[in-house]
Structure formats: structure tokens, C-alpha cells
Amino acid sequence: MIDPFGRTISYLRVSVTDRCDFRCVYCMAEHMTFLPKAEVLSLEEIARLCSVFIAKGVKRIRLTGGEPLVRRGVMTLFETLGARLGDGLDELTVTTNGSQLARFAKPLAAAGVRRINVSLDSRDDARFRAITRWGDLNQVLHGIDAAQDAGLSVKINMVAMKGVNEDEIAPMLEWAHSRGMDMTLIEVMPMGEIDGDRVEQYLPLSVVRANLARQYTLEETAHRTGGPARYVRVRETGGRLGFITPLTHNFCESCNRVRVTCTGMLYMCLGQEDRADLRTPLRASNDDALLRAAIDEAIARKPKGHDFVITRRQKAAAVPRTMSLTGG
Ligand code: SAM
Ligand code: SF4
Numbered sequence: 001m002i003d004p005f006g007r008t009i010s011y012l013r014v015s016v017t018d019r020c021d022f023r024c025v026y027c028m029a030e031h032m033t034f035l036p037k038a039e040v041l042s043l044e045e046i047a048r049l050c051s052v053f054i055a056k057g058v059k060r061i062r063l064t065g066g067e068p069l070v071r072r073g074v075m076t077l078f079e080t081l082g083a084r085l086g087d088g089l090d091e092l093t094v095t096t097n098g099s100q101l102a103r104f105a106k107p108l109a110a111a112g113v114r115r116i117n118v119s120l121d122s123r124d125d126a127r128f129r130a131i132t133r134w135g136d137l138n139q140v141l142h143g144i145d146a147a148q149d150a151g152l153s154v155k156i157n158m159v160a161m162k163g164v165n166e167d168e169i170a171p172m173l174e175w176a177h178s179r180g181m182d183m184t185l186i187e188v189m190p191m192g193e194i195d196g197d198r199v200e201q202y203l204p205l206s207v208v209r210a211n212l213a214r215q216y217t218l219e220e221t222a223h224r225t226g227g228p229a230r231y232v233r234v235r236e237t238g239g240r241l242g243f244i245t246p247l248t249h250n251f252c253e254s255c256n257r258v259r260v261t262c263t264g265m266l267y268m269c270l271g272q273e274d275r276a277d278l279r280t281p282l283r284a285s286n287d288d289a290l291l292r293a294a295i296d297e298a299i300a301r302k303p304k305g306h307d308f309v310i311t312r313r314q315k316a317a318a319v320p321r322t323m324s325l326t327g328g
Helices: 043-055 074-084 101-111 125-132 139-147 165-180 206-214 278-282 288-299
Strands: 012-016 058-063 091-096 113-119 153-160 182-187 218-220 227-234 242-243 257-260 265-267 275-277
Touching: 012 043, 043 058, 043 074, 043 242, 043 288, 074 091, 074 101, 091 101, 101 113, 101 139, 101 182, 113 139, 125 139, 125 242, 139 153, 139 275, 153 165, 165 182, 165 206, 206 218, 265 288, 275 278, 275 288, 278 288
Parallel strands: 012 058, 012 257, 058 091, 091 113, 113 153, 153 182, 182 242
Antiparallel strands: 218 227, 227 242, 257 265, 265 275
């Protein structure tokens, strides 16, 4: 799959559910209304969709959500996709809040998952609770232990929030790197309606990076994933630190990815509303021809880039759908 700007699409993110056992303040309102079941693709439908994407050249698949590991039976999907590793698929990964990892780390490793991303915005109990509203820090920390015990390589994702966890960035980095985990910092993105005010939460990573650079030697690396992260190596810790800066940097020129929501909508760009309905062709026929045609048509209109903005005047979410629907 090659888009109009010559970018080869080889990476697919699939949101397997919009549901979650946390209610992170930047992601969801506390009283979220979730989608009716009939609208959400079955695990079999997701597996079929992924297999069509693999046939079309997708080499890496990341399952996300919502919280992917709270979807009932999700391990069967990992197993089905894991069976394609070395048979069209190079890598199967997951982004998780870690709450279910104590239970699922071993089965994930057995299914062929080698690397996972775990979101962790604070290592302070009360703060963790304030950010996630419903999360239990200890459960997540045990989950991370279990993942490392199972041999999974763990990367920590931390959303940087002004006045909320700013002071924990350096300690988190030290902790993660001391345990052999890379870390990625994420800027708050204007997605979905939430209860709070994003202008208040927004902390430009350019500022964070400048602050870290006073304390650490940040060495540029050539490491790229085709995604929005830019990585440095921290000389003092020996670990890698990524910055996902959709608002202060344009990361679109090397974008190799598309996203499918749990309702089967294909988004060609995280920051644009244009989408293609894959659920209709998926449910219309057992023959994949319609589905393949719908994907081709969508890739042919993948946009050049996004236009996220957070300003004082424009407080409304630039993209009305939440990250949990689209899959972060
Ligand atoms: N529930 C899983 C988790 O939290 O890792 C997977 C889905 S979550 C939507 C994926 C990532 O998106 C998490 O690292 C989360 O912190 C991040 N995220 C969610 N909403 C965001 C927002 N508005 N801006 C920036 N990052 C966001
Ligand atoms: Fe759930 Fe992840 Fe969104 Fe937090 S960021 S509410 S854990 S989907």
C-alpha cells in the first residue's frame, strides 16, 4: 500500500474496544457512554480485517483501545495474529494501561508478543488515582513486573501534564531506565470531549526537553519507528527517551501507519476526520474483495498531515473522537 505522497503503509493500529477500566482525565469523561455491542467488531471480524491488511503489506500490528486487555476473549485474537508472525507479519505489539498484565503477561509472550507499551503517568499513589480516576498503581506496577518476568520488553508511555506530573518526569526516566525500560513522553492531544481544560494541561515537550537537557546529556539517535516519536539516548542512564510532539512538531512526512477503530472505521490520519467504513464491506460478504477495494480507496486519499491546535480561543477538542475510540 503506497499513498499519494509515496509513503508505504506497513503499520496498523487496531482499537479492539472503546471500553476501559480507567478514566484518565485527558482521555475520557468520568461518565463515558460506551458503544453498543452491535457496533463493535467481533474478535473474528478484527482478525479477518487484520489478515486482509497483512495480505496488503502490513508488517506490524499494534492492538490498543480503550484498554485492549479488558476485552473478553482478547487472547484468542493475540493467538490468531501471533500465528501470522513470520508468515506476513513481523511484529505484534500492544499498548496497555497495565492493569491486567499480571494475568496476561505470560499468555501475551506465548502468543509471540515481544514488546509492549505500558502507560504510566505517575508513580505516586494519590496522583496516579487522580489522573486515572479509577486506576490502582500497585496493580500496574505488579503488571510491569510480570511483563518483565515474562521476558517482554516494556516501554513506558507518560503523558506530560503541566502542574500535574511535571516534577516526576526525571524520576520516572531514572526508574524506567534503571529497569531497562525505554520511555516515551507524550504531549496532551486535543482529542475527544473531556471534563477538564486542555489548555491548562498542555505542557510543550520542547520545554520538558530543554529542562532535561540541563540535567542530562541527550544524544540524538537515528532510531525511528515511522511514528510520531523522536528518540534520544540519555548518556547518564544509557536508556532511550522518546518525545511524541504532535503539537510542536510535524511528524507526518514519514508516517507509515493507519488506524482502525473498534467499529471498523479506518482513519488514515490520527488528526483528521476523514475515514473509511470497513465494517460495511466486512459484514456484507465473506469474500474479501469489497474490503480490499475499500482499503485501496482509503489509502489513495491518506492526507499529507494533520492540523491539531490547542489555543486559548479554541478550547474545544480539535478532533471530536476520543483517543480510546481511535486507538492511541
Ligand atoms: N488504555 C491503553 C493505555 O492507556 O495505554 C491503550 C489506549 S490509550 C488511548 C493509548 C495512549 O494514548 C496512552 O498512552 C494514553 O496516555 C494516550 N492518550 C490518551 N488520550 C490522550 C490525549 N488526549 N493526549 C495524549 N495522549 C493521550
Ligand atoms: Fe483508558 Fe488508556 Fe484512555 Fe486511560 S488512556 S482512559 S487507560 S484508554
